[in-house]
Amino acid sequence: MKYTMLSTFRLKTTLFWTLAFPLLLATFMYMAFGNLFEKDEMFKTINVAVVESENDDALMSVLESLDVNHTDSASKSDDRDDRTNSFSDLINMKIMDDSAAQKELNNQKVTGIIYTEDASLVVDENSYNATILESILTQYKQQKDVFTNIAKTNPAALETAIAGLSDTTSEYKEISLSSGNQDEYTNYFYAVFAMSCLFASFSAVTATNRLLANTSPLGMRKSLVPASKNTLIFSEYISLLIIHFAVELIALVYMTLLGVDFGNKYPAIILTLFFGCMIGLSIGVIIGAIPKLTEGSKIGISVGIGMVLSVLADLCANGIKDMIEHRLPIANRLNPACLISDCFYSLNVYDSYDRFFRNISIMAVESVILLIIAFALLRREKYASI
Structure with missing residues (x-):
């Protein structure tokens, strides 16, 4: 085992x-993606400039009810444990004159400008936030038209209509579906770990090849050792498992310090890396046991298998695995x-460990099956002469 570890460290x-x-790869990915999830996916309070005019109390009342700075007790619940309130943090309203509003819009400090005189909206570019502001004004205009028509046709029903609108004012309860990191860009880092674990097959191919008497002088000497081939293979396997498991732990520490959020279930994450190294080495052992192939050819097969499987796990494009x-x-x-x-995804998103242990069990079974097949192939190797 000591010799295997030392020889592996010499394989630059x-x-x-x-x-x-x-x-x-993880460093470049982190530099490329950065905080794209926060910028692209996560909702933030919308900054909006409001240009007031006379006789705009109705629209201003609506905007104030949506303003994050509004302190009306009816819209800001004191019971923050429930996390139940109206949409009082939807916008951050800044009241200013037209020239100041245009300057803020040009400097991209606000998403748009609302003119209360005619309930119109001016935006610099189409965006998700601009659509929200447009929908607010559209709903306001529709409700204003409804109340105007009721006031003209049936004034006695106006009070009932207004009360009905108050009763249907939307409230929400903020419920987190997961306490973990749901950043879709983190999937790329999960795939990097998967690729790294599968690349452990390279050293397994080399180690297995050195046990074959017809491929290396070292294999010739080891074939004369009075020990079963299974014992030799197993000792090589354990040595490589220790090395690559340590390598994956180093990578985990590095990516965590880099800022990648893998959650806080580190014992299970470490277990994932252990079984990931197991399956990677098992693939390498069975490839190394293929007879009549040079070591270079076997390494090439390992590279191809590792890259294809990693790409299918979202290494290059997010969404392939889901498809x-x-x-x-x-x-x-x-x-x-x-x-x-x-395994990484389920640990980071779900509270239950069912999906995690299902994946671990499959990897364990696959590793054992591959090793049994490799042992059978290597035991069959017979040499009439070398």
């Missing part, structure tokens, strides 16, 4: 692909890269 190419490359899940879910159940990334 293997160390680069299993440690340096994933860390570099496969809807069309051919069994592929995701068998793909070790998908199982590794899904």
